[in-house]
Amino acid sequence: MVEPDQRPRIATLPQSVVDRIAAGEVVERPAAVVKELIENALDAETTRITIVIRDAGRTLIRVVDDGIGMSGSELTTAIGRHATSKLSCFEDLERLTTFGFRGEALPSIAAVSRLEVISRPHGEEIGTCLKVAGGRVEECEPTAAPEGTSVSVGHLFYNVPARRKFLRSDATEFRWIAAVFKHFALAFPELAWKLYRRDELLYDLPSAAPTGRLAELFGDDVAEDMIPVDHQHGWLKVTGWISPHSSAQRGTGDQHLFLNRRPITSQRLNRAIYTACAPYQTSGGYPLYVIMLEAPPDRFDINVHPTKKEVKFADEKGVFTALWAGVRNAISASRTPAELAERAPPRQPPSAYEHTAERALVDAPAHLTPFVPVPRRHGAPRGPILPFPPSRPGGYNAPATPAARTVEMTPTAEPTVGPVAEGEEGPVIWQIFDTYLISPLKTGLAFIDQHIAHERILYERALTAMERTPMTSQRLLFPVTFSVVVEDIPFVEEMLPLLRAMGFEVDPIGPREFRILAAPSGVRIASERDMLLGIIAEFRETAGSGSDPRHRLAAAFACRGAVKAGQPLETAEMQRLIDELFQTEEPEFCPHGRPIYHVVSLREIEKWFKR
Amino acid sequence: MKFSFSQLSMLKGLQRIIGAVPSKMPMPSLGNIHLSLEGKTLSLTATDLEVTVTSRVELIESDGTGSVLIQAKRFQELVRELPDVPLEIEIQEPLKIFLKGEGVGVYTLPGGDPVEFPELPQVDAKLTFNMPAENLKRMVSKTVFAVSRDEMRPILTGLLLQMRPGEIRMAATDGHRLSRILRKDIEYTGEPRDVVIPMKAFSLLMRNLEDGDTPEIGIAETRSSFSTEEQRVITRLIDGQYPKYESVIPESNPNRMTVRTDDFMSAVRRVAIFASQLSRQVKVALDKTSMRLESEDPELGGRAEEEVSVEYVGEPVEIAYNAVYLMDVLKQVDTEEVVFELATSNDAAVIRSAEQQDNEDFLMLLMPIRLR
Ligand SMILES: Nc1ncnc2c1ncn2[C@@H]1O[C@H](COP(=O)(O)OP(=O)(O)OP(=O)(O)O)[C@@H](O)[C@H]1O
Ligand SMILES: [Mg+2]
Numbered sequence: 007m008v009e010p011d012q013r014p015r016i017a018t019l020p021q022s023v024v025d026r027i028a029a030g031e032v033v034e035r036p037a038a039v040v041k042e043l044i045e046n047a048l049d050a051e052t053t054r055i056t057i058v059i060r061d062a063g064r065t066l067i068r069v070v071d072d073g074i075g076m077s078g079s080e081l082t083t084a085i086g087r088h089a090t091s092k093l094s095c096f097e098d099l100e101r102l103t104t105f106g107f108r109g110e111a112l113p114s115i116a117a118v119s120r121l122e123v124i125s126r127p128h129g130e131e132i133g134t135c136l137k138v139a140g141g142r143v144e145e146c147e148p149t150a151a152p153e154g155t156s157v158s159v160g161h162l163f164y165n166v167p168a169r170r171k172f173l174r175s176d177a178t179e180f181r182w183i184a185a186v187f188k189h190f191a192l193a194f195p196e197l198a199w200k201l202y203r204r205d206e207l208l209y210d211l212p213s214a215a216p217t218g219r220l221a222e223l224f225g226d227d228v229a230e231d232m233i234p235v236d237h238q239h240g241w242l243k244v245t246g247w248i249s250p251h252s253s254a255q256r257g258t259g260d261q262h263l264f265l266n267r268r269p270i271t272s273q274r275l276n277r278a279i280y281t282a283c284a285p286y287q288t289s290g291g292y293p294l295y296v297i298m299l300e301a302p303p304d305r306f307d308i309n310v311h312p313t314k315k316e317v318k319f320a321d322e323k324g325v326f327t328a329l330w331a332g333v334r335n336a337i338s339a340s341r342t343p344a345e346l347a348e349r350a351p352p353r354q355p356p357s358a359y360e361h362t363a364e365r366a367l368v369d370a371p372a373h374l375t376p377f378v379p380v381p382r383r384h385g386a387p388r389g390p391i392l393p394f395p396p397s398r399p400g401g402y403n404a405p406a407t408p409a410a411r412t413v414e415m416t417p418t419a420e421p422t423v424g425p426v427a428e429g430e431e432g433p434v435i436w437q438i439f440d441t442y443l444i445s446p447l448k449t450g451l452a453f454i455d456q457h458i459a460h461e462r463i464l465y466e467r468a469l470t471a472m473e474r475t476p477m478t479s480q481r482l483l484f485p486v487t488f489s490v491v492v493e494d495i496p497f498v499e500e501m502l503p504l505l506r507a508m509g510f511e512v513d514p515i516g517p518r519e520f521r522i523l524a525a526p527s528g529v530r531i532a533s534e535r536d537m538l539l540g541i542i543a544e545f546r547e548t549a550g551s552g553s554d555p556r557h558r559l560a561a562a563f564a565c566r567g568a569v570k571a572g573q574p575l576e577t578a579e580m581q582r583l584i585d586e587l588f589q590t591e592e593p594e595f596c597p598h599g600r601p602i603y604h605v606v607s608l609r610e611i612e613k614w615f616k617r
Numbered sequence: 618m619k620f621s622f623s624q625l626s627m628l629k630g631l632q633r634i635i636g637a638v639p640s641k642m643p644m645p646s647l648g649n650i651h652l653s654l655e656g657k658t659l660s661l662t663a664t665d666l667e668v669t670v671t672s673r674v675e676l677i678e679s680d681g682t683g684s685v686l687i688q689a690k691r692f693q694e695l696v697r698e699l700p701d702v703p704l705e706i707e708i709q710e711p712l713k714i715f716l717k718g719e720g721v722g723v724y725t726l727p728g729g730d731p732v733e734f735p736e737l738p739q740v741d742a743k744l745t746f747n748m749p750a751e752n753l754k755r756m757v758s759k760t761v762f763a764v765s766r767d768e769m770r771p772i773l774t775g776l777l778l779q780m781r782p783g784e785i786r787m788a789a790t791d792g793h794r795l796s797r798i799l800r801k802d803i804e805y806t807g808e809p810r811d812v813v814i815p816m817k818a819f820s821l822l823m824r825n826l827e828d829g830d831t832p833e834i835g836i837a838e839t840r841s842s843f844s845t846e847e848q849r850v851i852t853r854l855i856d857g858q859y860p861k862y863e864s865v866i867p868e869s870n871p872n873r874m875t876v877r878t879d880d881f882m883s884a885v886r887r888v889a890i891f892a893s894q895l896s897r898q899v900k901v902a903l904d905k906t907s908m909r910l911e912s913e914d915p916e917l918g919g920r921a922e923e924e925v926s927v928e929y930v931g932e933p934v935e936i937a938y939n940a941v942y943l944m945d946v947l948k949q950v951d952t953e954e955v956v957f958e959l960a961t962s963n964d965a966a967v968i969r970s971a972e973q974q975d976n977e978d979f980l981m982l983l984m985p986i987r988l989r
Contacts, residue, residue, distance in 0.1 A: 478895065478898055478987070480896075480939065480986055481985055483792050483795060483862075483965060484790075484792055484860050509987075528895055528896075530769050531767050531769060532765070532773065533767075
C-alpha cells in the first residue's frame with residue numbers, strides 16, 4: 007500500500023521542465039542545433055555562413071551569418087516560445103517558403119544550453135547581446151557587432167544529463183554535424199560557407215556554381231564522374247547529380263536529397279533512387295547523389311516531424327515514379343559514353359520530350375534503323391571481277407560466304423585481332439573472338455557484346471513494329487512450310503496477328519501446318535523457318551511469366567534474330583551495330599537485363615602500368 | 618630441276634591461280650603453290666580444297682622433272698616486282714629454290730615437300746561439252762547477282778547449271794529474286810543433268826577466260842572441271858536439292874509494263890537514296906502512261922518522288938520493291954527497254970529484256986515487299 011503523501015500528485019510542470027522536454031524533440035543532438043541555426047541564418051537571407059564547433063558541439067556551436075539581423079526587442083521575442091516572424095496564420099503554412107515557421111528552435115535550444123546571441127540588424131548602428139541560460143534571460147545589452155547574427159550555443163544539454171549521456175562519441179557526433187553542413191553547402195552553393203573544428207578551418211567554400219561546389223566537397227574526380235539529372239514531371243522538378251559508381255567506399259553518408267532546398271530524408275524516395283541506379287552499379291554500396299526536388303508548397307507537408315526532415319507528399323507514388331524516371335533517364339543517357347553516342351546519327355526527329363513514355367510515342371521511326379550489311383571496305387579496292395551486287399542483300403546478319411570472300415584478287419590474310427581501320431575519318435573498331443567489339447574512346451575502351459547489343463536493337467524494333475509501325479516485310483519466292491505440335495497451336499494463334507505486325511506473314515494451311523509467305527526485311531534468307539520455330543518455342547516458355555505477349559514476342563525475336571557470338575562481322579557492320587545500339591532507348595542492357603557494354607577507363611589502364 | 622621463263626608469262630600464270638589460295642588456311646601447305654615440271658611444261662596449282670586451279674606456264678628452257686611447293690604470296694610478290702627479262706629457277710636439295718636473272722639479284726626461297734600438298738583431284742568426267750567463253754561469261758554474269766551470299770542454305774550459294782539436250786540453262790536465286798538464262802546454241806548431246814557449282818569456281822574461271830576460248834566443261838559425280846589451254850578449274854559440286862524454281866515463274870501475269878531501262882534505272886537510283894535503310898523500300902505506282910516512284914526514310918527523314926513515262930497495259934497497281942534488288946535486276950538488262958510482267962502487289966514480277974538475243978531466253982523474278 008502506498009502512503010498517501012508518497013503518491014505523486016498531478017501538477018502542472020514548471021515551464022522550465024516543459025521547455026526542456028519539448029527541446030528534446032527539436033534538438034536531440036548537436037547536429038540538430040547546427041541545422042536549426044543554419045536554417046535561421048538562411049531565412050535571414052545571409053550570403054555567408056561560418057560555423058565553429060568545439061568538442062563535437064558539446065561545449066560550443068557557433069553559427070555566424072551576415073543576414074538581416076534582429077533588434078534588441080526582436081531578440082527577446084525570438085527567445086520566447088512560438089515566436090516567429092515567418093508565419094502569422096495557419097494558411098501561411100501552405101505557402102511556406104522559409105525553413106522555420108514554428109518559432110520553436112531558438113527557445114528549445116535556449117532551454118538546454120547557455121545561449122548567446124549577438125545581432126545587429128542591417129542599417130542599425132548598434133547591436134544587441136543576449137545571454138540566456140537554461141531558458142532564463144541573464145543579460146541583454148547593446149554591444150558593438152558586425153551586421154548579421156551570431157548565435158553561440160554553449161554547454162549543450164548541461165541541464166539535461168540524460169540527453170548528454172545519450173550522445174555518441176565526439177567523432178560520430180561531429181560526423182553528423184559535418185553531414186548537415188554538407189547538405190546545406192550543397193543546397194546553397196551560391197553562399198560562402200566555412201566550418202571550423204576548434205580553430206581548424208575544415209571547409210572554406212567560396213560562393214560557387216553548383217558543379218564547383220560538388221568538386222570542392224567530393225573532389226574533382228568524383229564530381230567529374232557525376233551525372234547531371236534534370237527532369238520535369240508535371241509539377242515536380244528533379245535536378246541534381248548522381249554517381250552510381252564512386253559509392254562503394256562511401257557507405258551511406260553521401261546521399262543528399264532536398265525538397266525546395268530543404269534537406270529531407272525519405273526511405274521511400276531513397277529507394278526510388280537506388281532502384282533507378284541498381285542496374286548500373288558495378289559494385290555494392292550506395293550511389294552517391296545530390297538530388298533536388300522542387301515542388302509547389304501546396305503539394306507536400308513538411309510539418310510531420312519537429313525536425314522537418316520528413317516530408318509527406320499528397321502523391322507519393324507520382325513522386326516516386328518521377329524521381330525514378332529522372333534518375334534512370336539521366337544515367338542511361340549519360341552512361342552512354344558521349345563519344346559513342348555522338349557517333350550515332352541523331353535521332354530523327356530530334357525529340358524535345360524527356361520522358362521515356364512520351365518520347366516513345368513521338369519518335370518511333372528512329373528506332374527502326376536497320377542493321378544492314380554494307381560492302382566490305384577493305385575488300386573493295388581489290389575489285390570484284392564478277393558483277394556482285396554492291397551490298398549483301400542477304401540480310402543484316404548475312405555473313406560473308408566463302409564465295410564472297412574469294413572474289414578478292416589477293417588473298418591477304420585478315421587478322422582476327424587487330425585494328426580494322428575504316429577509311430579516313432571512320433573510327434576504329436576491333437572484333438575479338440568474333441564475339442566482342444572494342445571501340446577506343448578518348449577516355450578509355452568500350453567493350454561491346456555483339457549478340458546482346460543486336461538483341462537490344464531488334465527488341466526495340468520489334469516492339470515498335472507491334473505497337474506502332476509494322477515492319478516491312480519481304481515476300482518470299484519459295485514459301486516455307488512448318489508444322490507445330492498440337493499443344494502449341496493456341497500459342498501460334500495468339501501470335502499470328504503480332505507476327506504479322508512484325509513482318510512475318512504466316513498462313514495456316516492445315517490443322518497444324520503453316521506457311522511463311524513473307525519475313526521481316528533484314529531476316530536472313532532461308533533462316534525464316536528456324537527463326538519462327540525458335541520464336542514460338544521461346545514464346546511458349548515465357549507464357550507463365552504474365553508479361554505482355556508483345557514484350558515476350560519481341561524478346562524472342564531479338565534473341566533468335568541477333569548475330570551470334572562467334573560470327574565475324576565486317577567493319578561497316580560493326581559500325582552500324584554500334585550506331586544503332588546508341589539510338590536505342592536503353593543501350594546499357596539487353597531485354598533480359600544483361601549489360602551490353604563495359605568501359606575500361608583510361609585511368610584504369612594507366613593503373614595497370616602504375617602511372 | 619631447272620627451268621627458265623619470261624617474267625610476264627609467270628606472272629600471268631600466277632594471277633590465274635592466286636585467287637584459289639585461301640586467305641584463312643585450314644592447313645599450312647595451302648599457302649603454297651604447287652610447281653610441277655614435266656618436260657617443257659610447268660604447271661602451277663593452288664587449292665582451297667573446294668576449288669583447285671592449275672595454270673600452265675610456257676618455259677624458255679627446262680631441265681629435269683619434279684615438283685616442289687613454293688610460298689604463294691612471297692613468290693607472287695617477287696615475280697610482280699621483277700623486270701620482264703628471262704628468269705631462271707633452280708631447285709636444289711634440300712629443298713631450296715634459287716631465282717636469278719640477267720640484271721637481277723639472287724633470291725632464295727624455301728621449298729616445300731610436294732607430298733604435303735593435297736592430292737590433286739581427278740575429274741572422271743562422264744559428261745563433257747564445250748561452250749564458247751563469251752556465252753559462258755554472259756550466262757554467269759546474268760545470273761550471279763541472284764546467288765545467295767548467306768551460307769544458311771548452302772545450295773543457294775551456288776549457280777545452278779542445267780544441261781538438256783540442245784539447251785543449257787543457268788539459274789540463281791536467294792529466295793527473294795531469281796535469275797534464269799538459257800541458250801539453245803550450245804551443243805550438248807548428253808543426258809539431262811543438274812549441278813550446282815560454287816560461286817568461287819566461276820569467279821576464278823571468269824577472271825581468266827578470254828574471248829575466243831572454248832572451255833571444255835566436264836561433269837563427274839561430285840566434281841566438275843572447266844578447262845582451256847592455259848588453265849583448268851576443278852570444283853566440288855554443292856550437294857543438295859536445288860529449289861524447283863520453274864514452278865514459281867508465273868506463266869501469265871496479266872499486266873505488262875514497258876519502260877526505257879536507263880530512265881527507270883536512274884529514277885530508282887535517285888529515289889533509293891531516300892529509301893529506308895532497313896527495307897530499302899521503293900513504291901511503284903503504275904497507270905497507263907506513267908510510273909510513279911516513291912520512297913520515304915523514316916529513320917533519317919526525307920522522301921523522294923519520281924515519275925517515269927511507261928507503256929502500261931493493265932489495271933492500275935501499286936507495288937513495293939527493295940530498291941537494291943530492283944537496281945540489280947535493271948543492271949542485267951542490256952536492251953534499251955525492259956518489260957515487267959505484273960499481277961497483284963503481292964506477286965512476283967517477271968522481268969525481261971524487251972528483245973531477247975537469238976537462241977537465248979533470259980528472265981528474272983522479283984518478289985515485292987508487302988504494302989501496308
Ligand atoms: N540568424 C537570424 N537572423 C535573423 N533573425 C533570426 C535569426 N535566427 C532567428 N531569428 C528570428 O527569430 C525567430 C525565431 O526563430 P526560431 O528558429 O526559434 O523560429 P523559426 O525559425 O521562426 O521557426 P522554427 O522553429 O520552425 O525554426 C525567427 O522567426 C526569426 O525572426
Ligand atoms: Mg528557425
